[in-house]
Amino acid sequence: METLSELITRYPLLSSCESEINQAANLIIKAFENGNRLYMCGNGGSAADADHIVGELMKGFLKKRPLTEKQIAQFDDKQLALGLMQGLPAISLHSQTAFLTAFLNDEDPSLLYAQALYALGKKDDVLLAISTSGNSQNVVNAAKVARAIGCKTVSLVGAKSCKLDTLSDVVIHADQSDTYRIQELHLPIYHYLCAAVEDYFFKI
Numbered sequence: 001m002e003t004l005s006e007l008i009t010r011y012p013l014l015s016s017c018e019s020e021i022n023q024a025a026n027l028i029i030k031a032f033e034n035g036n037r038l039y040m041c042g043n044g045g046s047a048a049d050a051d052h053i054v055g056e057l058m059k060g061f062l063k064k065r066p067l068t069e070k071q072i073a074q075f076d077d078k079q080l081a082l083g084l085m086q087g088l089p090a091i092s093l094h095s096q097t098a099f100l101t102a103f104l105n106d107e108d109p110s111l112l113y114a115q116a117l118y119a120l121g122k123k124d125d126v127l128l129a130i131s132t133s134g135n136s137q138n139v140v141n142a143a144k145v146a147r148a149i150g151c152k153t154v155s156l157v158g159a160k161s162c163k164l165d166t167l168s169d170v171v172i173h174a175d176q177s178d179t180y181r182i183q184e185l186h187l188p189i190y191h192y193l194c195a196a197v198e199d200y201f202f203k204i
Helices: 004-010 012-033 045-057 078-082 097-106 109-120 137-149 179-201
Strands: 038-041 090-092 126-130 152-157 170-173
Touching: 004 012, 004 179, 012 038, 012 126, 012 152, 012 170, 012 179, 038 045, 038 109, 038 137, 045 090, 045 126, 045 179, 097 109, 109 137, 126 137, 137 152, 152 179
Parallel strands: 038 090, 038 126, 126 152, 152 170
Antiparallel strands: none
């Protein structure tokens, strides 16, 4: 995988958040190392980004990640085991369709992600809060729940100061103000995070 400095060379605007990107990678690695999970939330394009991240972590991203011999030995069907990859537990909170529609029909929509995280999250899990403004109320409320239950929060936002600044353990400010330009920088950031996490756990 490319180093963080190589990423900055390709995307010079990310130099302003280089330290935070590194901190976020280390925080997520520590959570997975301790058996915790990564939860994500966002709206619109940010929700799509959350699903994209799940796709990179739950299966091979830059590496195939075959099961180890010990893991294969757990299966009666060796061919099945050989077709599987090692995955990392990453969940986008908006993927629970039945719950989401039930909650939106009955309750305060701004509490949607807060309720999902409260039901699923455990101490020392990580919430990746994605919001180009950093002020989306449903994402902010999820960060508040994360703090209450002992989850760590990494926020991926735009250049401006925002509500998530005071609710997060790490805030990555992509140095743009227009929504689409912020999203254009979010993608290489989270691709780097996924690659760094994968490289740490899968020495293949």
